[in-house]
Amino acid sequence: MSTTKKTITIAAVESLGPNSTVWDTRVTGFGVRRQRGPGASYVLFFRTQAGQQRLATIGRHGSPWTPDTARDEALRLLAEVSKGNDPAAVKAAWRAAPTVAALCDAYLEAAESGKLLTRRKVAKKAASLAIEKGRIERHIKPLLGSKKVAVVTRQDIERFYNAVSDGKTATTVKTGKHGLARVTGGAGAARRTLGQLGAIFSFAVKQGLRADNPVHGVDRPADGKRERRLSPEEYARLGAALREAPKSLASAVAASRFVAVTGWRRAEVTGLTWASVDAATRTATLHNTKTGRSIRPLSRAALEILKGRSRDGELVFPSAADAKKPMAGYHKMWLRLAKMAALPADVTPHVLRHSFASEAFGLGLSELTIAFLLGHRKSSTTQGYIHADATLLRAADQVADHIAGLMGDAKATGAVVDLDARRA
Numbered sequence: 001m002s003t004t005k006k007t008i009t010i011a012a013v014e015s016l017g018p019n020s021t022v023w024d025t026r027v028t029g030f031g032v033r034r035q036r037g038p039g040a041s042y043v044l045f046f047r048t049q050a051g052q053q054r055l056a057t058i059g060r061h062g063s064p065w066t067p068d069t070a071r072d073e074a075l076r077l078l079a080e081v082s083k084g085n086d087p088a089a090v091k092a093a094w095r096a097a098p099t100v101a102a103l104c105d106a107y108l109e110a111a112e113s114g115k116l117l118t119r120r121k122v123a124k125k126a127a128s129l130a131i132e133k134g135r136i137e138r139h140i141k142p143l144l145g146s147k148k149v150a151v152v153t154r155q156d157i158e159r160f161y162n163a164v165s166d167g168k169t170a171t172t173v174k175t176g177k178h179g180l181a182r183v184t185g186g187a188g189a190a191r192r193t194l195g196q197l198g199a200i201f202s203f204a205v206k207q208g209l210r211a212d213n214p215v216h217g218v219d220r221p222a223d224g225k226r227e228r229r230l231s232p233e234e235y236a237r238l239g240a241a242l243r244e245a246p247k248s249l250a251s252a253v254a255a256s257r258f259v260a261v262t263g264w265r266r267a268e269v270t271g272l273t274w275a276s277v278d279a280a281t282r283t284a285t286l287h288n289t290k291t292g293r294s295i296r297p298l299s300r301a302a303l304e305i306l307k308g309r310s311r312d313g314e315l316v317f318p319s320a321a322d323a324k325k326p327m328a329g330y331h332k333m334w335l336r337l338a339k340m341a342a343l344p345a346d347v348t349p350h351v352l353r354h355s356f357a358s359e360a361f362g363l364g365l366s367e368l369t370i371a372f373l374l375g376h377r378k379s380s381t382t383q384g385y386i387h388a389d390a391t392l393l394r395a396a397d398q399v400a401d402h403i404a405g406l407m408g409d410a411k412a413t414g415a416v417v418d419l420d421a422r423r424a
Contacts, residue, residue, distance in 0.1 A: 001033075008032050008067045013040050030074040032061065042070035046081050046088075054088040098209060100152065101145035104136045107203045116203070125288070127267065135193045138183045139169045140200075149201075149209045157197065157218050165190035194220055228346055229355040232406055239407025241341035248320060252333035254305055255317040259349050260407065261301045261400040263356030263374045265290065266349040270327050272316040279303060282393055286375070294375040297392040299400035301409075359406075360399045369395050 001019045006012060008024045013032050016022060021033035021043075029045040042058040042065055058073050059065040065073075077087045098106075110116050111132070114123040124132075143160050144152065163169065167185040198215035205213055230238070238260070245253045255269050262269075268286055276284050282303065286294045298306075309316050312323035319325040338347055353374065360370045370376075372392055404410070 008071070010067060013061050013067065016040050024071065024074075027071055027074050027078075029078070030071055032067070032070075042067075042074070044074045044077055046078060048081065048086050049084050052086075054086065056088040056091060094148070097148050097150055099145060100147050100149055101141050103149050103204055103209065104140060104145070104200060106207070107200045108133060108136065110203065122292075132196055135189075135196055136200075138171070139164050139185070139189065139193045140197060142169055144197075149204055152201075152210075152214050154214050154217055157194070157214050160197070161190050161194050161218065161220075164193055191220060194218065228351050229358045230347065230351065230406075234341070234343055234347065235355075235403065235406035236408055237341040238337075238343065239409055241337055242407070243409075245337060245340065249333050249337065251317050251320045251327050252330055252337065254309060255327065255330065256334060256337060256349065256352070257407075257409075258302060258305050258317070259352045260356070261299060261305070261403050262296070262396075263353045263360075263399075264296070265353065265375075266330070268375070270317055270330055273314045274311060274316060275314065277306060277316070279306075282396075289375055296375055297373065297396040299393075299396035301397070301400035301404050356399060356403065359402055360395070363398055363402060365395050365399070373399065 001021060002017070003021045003023065005023045005025060007026055008022055008030070012022055016032065016034045018034060018036055021031050024030040024032075031043050031045065032040050033043055034040040040061040042061065044056045044058060046054055046056070048054060056077060058070050058077075061070075080087050107116070108129070111124050111129055116124065118124060140160075143163055144156065147156065164185045165187050169183060170185045171183045194215065198213060201210070201213040201215050204210050238256075242253050242257055255266075258264070258269050259266060268289055271288075272284065272286075276286060277298070278285070279298075282298045282300075284296045284298055286296065306316060310323055312318075314324070315326060317327055319327050334349055338345075357370055357374060360373065361367075365373075369392065373396055
């Protein structure tokens with residue numbers, strides 16, 4: 001590479017040939033060089049106080065870098081060197097500093113390996129990780145991924161929240177050969193994603209990537225607890241739709257009816273195994289729920305539903321095509337059932353859970369009794385000391401029979417249900 005020494009001007013830069021460097025006569029170590037490409041870059045050669053040689057790139061010729069502005073920057077860097085600093089090392093460290101996207105990847109890797117635990121001190125479930133990954137890929141990375149972790153501010157987080165809330169990350173994502181996911185954003189998505197972002201930056205603090213969590217202090221609207229519940233007319237329409245549904249939806253019909261009369265979470269129902277059910281004591285022991293191990297009383301109406309299920313596989317509500325496989329596409333099947341019942345779009349299986357709690361409260365059951373029936377967190381502290389006594393079983397029967405009546409279904413008989421009597 002050829003080198004010359006003269007005052008760097010615009011004319012000198014524009015006449016610079018390939019593989020050439022011009023060193024400035026006014027500021028020692030300041031230069032401009034051109035390699036094979038057409039562009040030229042301003043550089044500064046210096047020695048640290050420890051005697052180490054450094055070559056720092058100031059910037060590429062063109063706005064904002066001209067011979068004058070680059071020379072001023074060279075003088076500023078030399079002043080830093082005189083103080084014992086190493087601008088080149090600082091710049092290299094900055095380039096190597098992790099971005100938010102890299103932080104998210106490290107967070108997911110730690111979570112998937114079981115190193116990040118939930119509040120119950122257990123590893124995150126695969127389903128929870130899938131949801132978190134979706135929020136990261138569809139909201140966090142597009143808006144914050146390129147930013148360096150160390151410089152994200154509370155204002156950045158507030159802008160992020162507003163952007164997701166306003167639907168700026170809305171898109172349609174291909175999820176498979178034929179699947180599509182519609183990302184809508186909105187206030188709910190923004191609130192949930194902000195909570196996850198707080199966990200991700202807490203992970204960054206623990207890893208020593210920054211001293212504080214920028215999500216702390218960001219005003220966050222309270223979770224809008226869904227007050228939606230079914231009216232008696234909606235219950236009646238749902239019951240009629242379940243009775244008239246085609247046989248191809250049999251598993252989804254049974255699962256939906258079971259959700260309605262128990263108030264269980266959808267995943268608890270679709271993942272229910274025969275090994276968890278004890279018909280003699282009228283209980284189900286769920287080992288991996290949102291609140292940990294949970295014992296649920298089973299109403300006679302719920303047992304009647306179980307009585308009609310095949311025992312070919314381990315699952316109570318398996319795939320309609322193969323009894324040994326989990327039910328796939330329950331959400332789409334629920335949408336078909338809801339459409340048959342002329343239910344509004346905001347009626348989901350989780351609304352059945354809210355409705356169960358509402359009907360139970362209307363029947364005069366105590367808050368703690370309802371908590372036991374639903375497997376709420378507040379009941380978990382005493383779960384280890386009780387089974388399902390007569391009071392809880394009567395409560396389960398009372399609510400289930402009431403809801404079955406609203407749906408136009410016959411009430412369960414008082415006879416003991418023998419699940420072993422029916423084996424396909």
